Structures are given as structure tokens and as C-alpha cells.
Amino acid sequence: MFDAIQAARADAILGLMDAFRNDANPDKVNLTVGVYKDETGGTPVLKSVKVAEAKLLEGESSKGYLPIGGLGEFCDLTQDLYFGNGHEVVSSGRAATFQTPGGTGALRVAADFIHQNFPTASIWCSTPTWPNHPKVFTAAGVNVEHYPYFAADSHGVNIEGMLDAIKAAPVGDVICLHACCHNPTGADPSAEQWGQIADAVYARGLLPFLDFAYLGFGDGIDSDRSALIEFARPGAELLVASSYSKNFGLYRERVGALTVVTADAASAKTVASQVKATIRTNYSNPPSHGASIVREILVDQVLRQQWDGELSEMRERINGMRKLFTQTMAERLPDRDFSFIERQRGMFSYSGLTADQVDTLRQKFSIYIVRDGRINVAGINPGNVGPLCDAMSSVLGAG
Ligand SMILES: Cc1ncc(COP(=O)(O)O)c(C=O)c1O
Structure with missing residues (x-):
């Protein structure tokens, strides 16, 4: 054969x-x-990662499976890191986060979830985009469409072309957006343009899917999360794929997360059960090591400060x-x-x-x-x- x-x-x-x-x-x-x-x-390897790994080696007491959704504490810390402490999306309980094998794992779980629950929805990708976006989405059986993004003459964002495409996209489709540090162009929308994009996406009834592979690599964590905050409007639904490959230098450890933000906490629970069913038939449950490193660093004030410094560097x-x-x-x-x-x-x-x-x-x-x-x-x-x-x-x- x-x-x-x-x-x-x-x-x-x-x-x-x-x-x-x-x-x-x-x-x-x-x-x-x-x-x-x-x-x-x-x-x-980052110095903060080395210290965290030494602590893990010393303290780890089991190699038993993690839950399907991964380490709960890692997921909570991911919500705080990406949305900022105390954000309504987190405190209201309408965000559900799942630890995934890298940002790519988050993209694939989300694509499987979209295919299973919104079978006629397409995912819209920027032109150009990270080449693996359309490949991962297509592999999950989701149709991929493209919206204009890069303006070669200004080396910036073609905001008019992008907004026109959003306004014409079929209601109920999904739009994949690079939350910061667009790969491959390096061109990000301004804060004002993000506001226009979010207005258009929600007015059209599209589901925003923010791919966040470079938090902290643009202008700093606070500033880099501003597009996400723009989309996290009261009652708004969205998907977020996070990667810890770049900002923690954990490429080969495969650490990422998928966050689903629903309209309310009850809906988050229902959707979480479906996402877990998707994960169960994919890789069953995620690997522990990389996410444990992130957890170790984010809970420890000294390590966290050290990591902040290394990220800034x-x-x-x-x-x-x-x-x-x-x-x-x-x-x-x-x-x-x-x-x-x-x-x-x-x-x-x-x-x-x-x-x-x-x-x-x-x-x-x-x-x-x-x-x-x-x-x-x-x-x-x-x-x-x-x-x-x-x-x-x-x-x-x-x-
Ligand atoms: C835009 C974008 N999304 C997602 C990823 C996936 O990252 P990971 O290595 O965590 O799977 C990358 C990695 O290069 C990327 O550039």
C-alpha cells in the first residue's frame, strides 16, 4: 500500500x-x-526557566496524567497574563482555558471545535499570514478564506480592504487575527484601527479568533494585549490561541493554551465540555513539563520578575x-x-x-x-x- x-x-x-x-x-x-x-x-534557555526546571526536578511527585484541559493553575495564570489581573472576562467565569501542545495545538483544537460545532463556517485568514494557519484549519476540515491585510506601498495595514472584507463576510464565519507582531509582515493595526476592526467584526456577527504567539515581543505585555482587550467587550464571544514558545523560549516543550470566551459563565461550562471532547479524541491530555515551568515562574514573584527582565531583553x-x-x-x-x-x-x-x-x-x-x-x-x-x-x-x- x-x-x-x-x-x-x-x-x-x-x-x-x-x-x-x-x-x-x-x-x-x-x-x-x-x-x-x-x-x-x-x-x-532562559535563566528563569532553568531555575523553574530545577525546582520541578526536586519537587515533582508523580507522572500521572494531567486532566484533559491541562494544569488548572496554568490555565488560570494564562487568563491573568493575557487579559490582565481582574478583567471582567475572567472574574465573571465566562472564559474557559485549556492547556494545549503549543500555539499550533490551540489552533488545531479550535479548528476541530469549529468544524464540529459550526460545520458551515469558514475561517478568514489575512493575506499574507503564517503559512501554517490555512494548513491547520484545512486539515481540520474547515474552509479557509482570505482577507486583504498588508499594504505593500505603505508597509502597513490595508485597513480599508480589511474592513470591506469583514463587512462582506458571511455572518457566522470566523476571522483569524494576529493579536500583535503580525507574522510574516511585522505590520500591526494601530489602537484606533483595532477599534474599527472589532466594531466591524461584531457588527457583522463574525467570531473573532485571536492568534497570540508573541505576547511581550512588541512593546511590552500591557501594550501588546490591547487588541485582545478591545475584543473582550461586555458579553462578546471570542477565541484566543496563546503560545509560550517565544516569550518563554519553550519552543520544543510545546506549551500553549486555547481560551474560549462565551457570553456568560453557564455557556462557558457547556462549551468547555465540547472542547474537552475534542481534545480527548485528539491527544487525550497535554504534556506536563512545559506548562509546569510556566506555572512555576508565574506564581513565584522573584522568578516572574526575572522572566519579565529576560522578556524585555x-x-x-x-x-x-x-x-x-x-x-x-x-x-x-x-x-x-x-x-x-x-x-x-x-x-x-x-x-x-x-x-x-x-x-x-x-x-x-x-x-x-x-x-x-x-x-x-x-x-x-x-x-x-x-x-x-x-x-x-x-x-x-x-x-
Ligand atoms: C502566528 C503564529 N501562530 C502560531 C504559532 C505557533 O507557535 P507554537 O510553536 O507554539 O506552536 C506561530 C509560531 O511560529 C506563529 O508565528
Whole structure:
């Protein structure tokens, strides 16, 4: 039977990583992957995570299964972290949170839940979006539609196009929104635009689904949660997928959460029973280690402060590199405006390079960028920014 199976299409980013690994140029630069890099190009374990792990090793007394919805305390702490302490959505009991294997697990559980409970609903994704969004939703059997998002000329959000699409979407559909640090463009709506988007989404009777993979990576936790707070209006329903991969550096531990906000506490209980049924037939119950680390850090004042500091350090390094890259490009190509890189937020930006220019950068300069022009800003450091900007200006100057 297996002989008839055709090979799946290779993942473009993973293919580039292989090519990078095999590239003998000592000055090669990798701006493809979706993980945070420090100044030395490494992705170290956070110090607060190390301390929490030592405590866990000492104190863990059982390897018994977790409940289907995961560690209760982790779920409560997730609600406080994302909505802020004392938010009505949490205190009223109308939010139900489930620990999931990463943010991707949350997306998949939500998609299964949508497919089972709203079988005719489509999920609308931004153009462009994280390529796994449509793949995960389609794999769950949900139809995917696309709304305009990025305005290439301004390097910002095409708010008119987005609002028009929202106003025309079928009532009862779901709209997937990047809560902050849009991947792949780095372009986020302003606070005022988020207000307009939430007005339009609720006026049209759509269910907002906020994908929150980068809390703390934009301008800080308080500021980054503002889109979510905008949507958490009295009585409003929404879905939130949270990931702890980036902000706790727990990529391989697979820590995330799905939060369903319903109109009232009774409805939250009913919906929770359906989400649990979905999880039970998927992976049964989540893994413990990563969520226990997050719990350990968020309940301990000292560890939490340490983590806050480490998160700020990551964020400030990325935003510092955005500034340095913009300044260096301004020196190399004074006629070209790269200030949008400094304005954008999160780990990624659309550089504006064409696929041909990306190929030239790789072939001539061993600089690796995804072919749609997305760069991982966290891959830039004071040591490689000069050669990177030299190469980019050479390619852009020639173009
Ligand atoms: C927009 C977006 N959503 C979700 C995820 C999933 O994260 P996780 O690794 O926690 O599954 C990512 C990871 O890159 C992402 O960029």
C-alpha cells in the first residue's frame, strides 16, 4: 500500500535551513527561521526557566496524567497574563482555558471545535499570514478564506480592504487575527484601527479568533494585549490561541493554551465540555513539563520578575536591531526608505525584496531569507548588520 504514496511537498523554510547548514561561507547569515536569536546567534534557555526546571526536578511527585484541559493553575495564570489581573472576562467565569501542545495545538483544537460545532463556517485568514494557519484549519476540515491585510506601498495595514472584507463576510464565519507582531509582515493595526476592526467584526456577527504567539515581543505585555482587550467587550464571544514558545523560549516543550470566551459563565461550562471532547479524541491530555515551568515562574514573584527582565531583553534587542538596520540601510542607500522596519514589531518583517533578489542574496552573499522576502529580525546582530546591509544595498542597487 505504501508504494503508491507520493512524497509530501518539502517545507520551504526547512529546505533553506538545510542549504544554510551546508554552506561553507563563514560569514553566512540566517534570517529564515522563526526562533529568537541572541547577539551570538544562539537560542538559549532562559535563566528563569532553568531555575523553574530545577525546582520541578526536586519537587515533582508523580507522572500521572494531567486532566484533559491541562494544569488548572496554568490555565488560570494564562487568563491573568493575557487579559490582565481582574478583567471582567475572567472574574465573571465566562472564559474557559485549556492547556494545549503549543500555539499550533490551540489552533488545531479550535479548528476541530469549529468544524464540529459550526460545520458551515469558514475561517478568514489575512493575506499574507503564517503559512501554517490555512494548513491547520484545512486539515481540520474547515474552509479557509482570505482577507486583504498588508499594504505593500505603505508597509502597513490595508485597513480599508480589511474592513470591506469583514463587512462582506458571511455572518457566522470566523476571522483569524494576529493579536500583535503580525507574522510574516511585522505590520500591526494601530489602537484606533483595532477599534474599527472589532466594531466591524461584531457588527457583522463574525467570531473573532485571536492568534497570540508573541505576547511581550512588541512593546511590552500591557501594550501588546490591547487588541485582545478591545475584543473582550461586555458579553462578546471570542477565541484566543496563546503560545509560550517565544516569550518563554519553550519552543520544543510545546506549551500553549486555547481560551474560549462565551457570553456568560453557564455557556462557558457547556462549551468547555465540547472542547474537552475534542481534545480527548485528539491527544487525550497535554504534556506536563512545559506548562509546569510556566506555572512555576508565574506564581513565584522573584522568578516572574526575572522572566519579565529576560522578556524585555529579547524585545529590546529585536527593536534595537530594527533601529540599527534602518540606520545602516539609510547610510548605504540614502534614497531608499527603510524606516518601516523600525516601525514594525515582532520577530518578522517583510523586507520588500523580490524572490529574485532573495535568490541573489543567497547565491552571492550566503544570506538566507524566505523567498517571500520575510526576514527574522532576531537573526540580525551588531556583527552581521554591516555585511547584511552591504549585500542588500548591492542587490537593491543593481535592481
Ligand atoms: C502566528 C503564529 N501562530 C502560531 C504559532 C505557533 O507557535 P507554537 O510553536 O507554539 O506552536 C506561530 C509560531 O511560529 C506563529 O508565528
